[in-house]
Amino acid sequence: MNDTTQLAPLPDRLSVHPRSPHHNAEVLKHEIGIKLNDKEYTNAEEYCISExxxxxxxxxxxxxxxxxxxxxLKGKVEAFYR
Incomplete structure (x- = not known):
């Protein structure tokens, strides 16, 4: 397991596409997990927790x-470091 106590908190909105204004290369250096309605998705390209x-x-x-x-896909979104 990685030590996630030293990592910055995840942003409310994040995209994997470099041309997006919501792209953050520093956060994406680490592996991130996304859950929608308690189901984990490995193919999420972008997320927004507040929306x-x-x-x-x-x-x-x-x-x-x-x-x-x-x-x-809409529902309850959770983002976490793996």
Whole structure:
């Protein structure tokens, strides 16, 4: 197990995409877990705790720029360091 007492608190909103204004490279250096309604998701691309949603890729579908289509799943969001 990693020692999570030395790590900064997780932000309310975080994205894995570098072009997003919610991207934080320092936080993403560590492995982060996301739970939505007590189910852990390993494919979450973005989350917002206060608004209660996570964004995940929608299968193999792509948008016109070649990026995966994202869908928002709503519920109780928990973010934690692994």
């Amino acid at each position: 209660g949603w996570i964004a995940v890729a929608s299968g193999k579908a792509l948008d016109r720029k070649g990026n995966p289509l994202m869908i928002k």
